[in-house]
Amino acid sequence: MSELVVETRSLVKRYGGSGQRAVAAVDGLSMRVERGSIYGFLGRNGAGKTTTIRMLAGLAKANSGSARVLGLDAGRDSIAILERTGFVIDKMLLPSMNGNDLVRFNRGFFPRWSDALAKRYAESLEIPMDRKFKKLSHGNKTKLCLLLALAQNPELLVLDEPTAGLDPVVTDQLLRVLVEDFANDGRTILMSSHHLSEVEKIADWVGIIDKGKLLLEARLDDIRANYRRVRAVGERLPQRGPEVVTVSATEGVADYVLSADAEGFAAGLRSNGATILDVAPMNLSEIFLELVGKESHVPVEVLA
Amino acid sequence: MYLWKYWRESRIVFGMSMLGIAVLAWLVLKGTWHISLGQSDSGMPDPRRDIPKILMASLYLQVPVSAFLAWVMGSFGVGRNLGEDSGSYLLTRPRRRYWFLWRDWGFGFLQLVFVIVLANLLIGYLVHRLLGAGGGPLNGSVMLRDVVSPVPLAVVTGLNCLAMIAFAGLIFGITYFSTICMKHARGVMLGAGIVLGYLILSAVVRHYWPAIELPNLLMRVFQTSPVSNEPVNLSEHAGLTLAVRAVVMMLFPVGAQMILERSEI
Numbered sequence: 001m002s003e004l005v006v007e008t009r010s011l012v013k014r015y016g017g018s019g020q021r022a023v024a025a026v027d028g029l030s031m032r033v034e035r036g037s038i039y040g041f042l043g044r045n046g047a048g049k050t051t052t053i054r055m056l057a058g059l060a061k062a063n064s065g066s067a068r069v070l071g072l073d074a075g076r077d078s079i080a081i082l083e084r085t086g087f088v089i090d091k092m093l094l095p096s097m098n099g100n101d102l103v104r105f106n107r108g109f110f111p112r113w114s115d116a117l118a119k120r121y122a123e124s125l126e127i128p129m130d131r132k133f134k135k136l137s138h139g140n141k142t143k144l145c146l147l148l149a150l151a152q153n154p155e156l157l158v159l160d161e162p163t164a165g166l167d168p169v170v171t172d173q174l175l176r177v178l179v180e181d182f183a184n185d186g187r188t189i190l191m192s193s194h195h196l197s198e199v200e201k202i203a204d205w206v207g208i209i210d211k212g213k214l215l216l217e218a219r220l221d222d223i224r225a226n227y228r229r230v231r232a233v234g235e236r237l238p239q240r241g242p243e244v245v246t247v248s249a250t251e252g253v254a255d256y257v258l259s260a261d262a263e264g265f266a267a268g269l270r271s272n273g274a275t276i277l278d279v280a281p282m283n284l285s286e287i288f289l290e291l292v293g294k295e296s297h298v299p300v301e302v303l304a
Numbered sequence: 305m306y307l308w309k310y311w312r313e314s315r316i317v318f319g320m321s322m323l324g325i326a327v328l329a330w331l332v333l334k335g336t337w338h339i340s341l342g343q344s345d346s347g348m349p350d351p352r353r354d355i356p357k358i359l360m361a362s363l364y365l366q367v368p369v370s371a372f373l374a375w376v377m378g379s380f381g382v383g384r385n386l387g388e389d390s391g392s393y394l395l396t397r398p399r400r401r402y403w404f405l406w407r408d409w410g411f412g413f414l415q416l417v418f419v420i421v422l423a424n425l426l427i428g429y430l431v432h433r434l435l436g437a438g439g440g441p442l443n444g445s446v447m448l449r450d451v452v453s454p455v456p457l458a459v460v461t462g463l464n465c466l467a468m469i470a471f472a473g474l475i476f477g478i479t480y481f482s483t484i485c486m487k488h489a490r491g492v493m494l495g496a497g498i499v500l501g502y503l504i505l506s507a508v509v510r511h512y513w514p515a516i517e518l519p520n521l522l523m524r525v526f527q528t529s530p531v532s533n534e535p536v537n538l539s540e541h542a543g544l545t546l547a548v549r550a551v552v553m554m555l556f557p558v559g560a561q562m563i564l565e566r567s568e569i
Binding site for chain 2: 054057058059060061079080082083087089090092093094095096097101104105106107108109110145
């Protein structure tokens, strides 16, 4: 069994006091990130991604459930976690310091800090290190945040929406650094995003969260290989099944999203007199829309 | 390295304070100081009349400057970072939250103490020169009306200095606490509001309930004559008062720590 670097169990975070007025930002989340993976943590705005990451970083406390990072308890052992994990959350550093000052400031905090890495990323990402943080462009701010996280030489990098608001060139630069320099060393990245195409480009695992609940957690390859859309016409079509993720019906056509064995499911429908219109593969974007675009969800399906 | 961050934030204010101290030093050391001491009934120069007044006045003159300095210094640190949205960055450096807070508070307080001690040393030296120039017969001591033996100038200056440190430390702590409470530099205004509110409350209480006396923000170093308001003796239980004020002063960083430890960032 693979070693888990992040593991949450039934994690709950509520805001707005107790009782009926409380809103669950994270609602029973159980996720597992394997060592060496690039995990795309997907969800709409307000789905609970950032709250989850804040709990992993020890910035917010869970109401119930557990969160472990690098085998350590996120609430109790936050210092040991922070020494070994690079967190990029708000992309806001100390505004009056320039890049060189920030490198100097960070150096003393991290036992595995590397000035050589900081210099290398400053050059390769073309960051103006002598300019104050508050005067940098949005793209350079993000790059500097990433530089500081990378130069601390972490085992795990946790990034909250790292590419939000960036142009395609900067996005490409960042993703290249993440994959080629960081993940290729066997280190782990947990990256939240709602930019599905970017995640699809680099991730090998994805978790889809909506309204604080994890709807799907699976290897991207497994999703590509197994997820299918089946459209069928017939009477008394089933509304559920072991592999049915979602089902909808419009103008007499039933639209099934299946997590596995689409051909077997289609054969079953045919034997009940239904006509199969098509069985089509799905990309991540289509699956995401199916999962988070619906009001009701089938419980999380883990493919492993 | 973290102290370097606080130093960067506070260095302009500290530098301006040092500039003020330098000007004061220049005036004290290079100026020609002379005082016509009041005379006793026998016609001899009587330092009992004026020097204590100067010492008491010097304390009150320091109040607005120290309060402003403490107020500004209290605005630096974690509270300001939370307001600038850099709190999640700062607090994901691998240290406990109290580690950041006590370094802010400790370094800021040290800077305040440094400025206040320097200012009071200069004031003490100025009084020493005045005593010398005025032909004071007590050689480095001050006579107070109700005290039998002369009080060394160093003791009075030291008490003045401690009173000012306790006062500035209180304003500094209140402001720092307020920025943590508000998670914003707006806490600076809250800090000022708390102090002003207390002053107004004291005035109201004094007006409507004269029997009740709320503690003064500034420790009383001297007992004063109810008639002339002249300092006539050192304050009773100065040590105990100072200790109580030190405890009250420390409540604010401790409270700030309790809030910060429980805060969701």
